[in-house]
Amino acid sequence: MIASPHTWLEEHTPRAEWLGGFKKDGENxxxxxxxxxxxxxxxxxxxxxxxxxxxxxxxANKYQHNFTEVTIWERKT
Known part of the structure; x- marks a missing residue:
């Protein structure tokens, strides 16, 4: 199981390590x-x-409401 909000910010993760969130070969x-x-x-x-x-x-007075995307992956035999 992988859960991620897919929020890529350079202040937390160097851009070179992002899994998506950019253009590759001119496409999203x-x-x-x-x-x-x-x-x-x-x-x-x-x-x-x-x-x-x-x-x-x-x-105390500020909250973020977000969503995380959960996926399930099964190992191939």
Whole structure:
């Protein structure tokens, strides 16, 4: 299982290490595209990705409401 909000920010992750969130060969390249490219040799995505809400408390009065995308991967035999 992989859960990610697909939020790529240079202040947290160097751009060279992003899994998607940029243009590749002139086309949008998403995190899901990168996961499929990286995992498909040994894993198969199972089912449909699910978006789950989550909240981050920043201060006593400020919160972020976000969604994370959850995917399930099954090892190929």
């Amino acid at each position: 390249y998403s995190t899901m595209d990168a996961l499929h490219d990286l995992l498909s040799e040994h894993f198969t995505a199972v089912g449909t990705p699910v978006k789950l809400p989550f909240v981050i408390r920043e201060t």
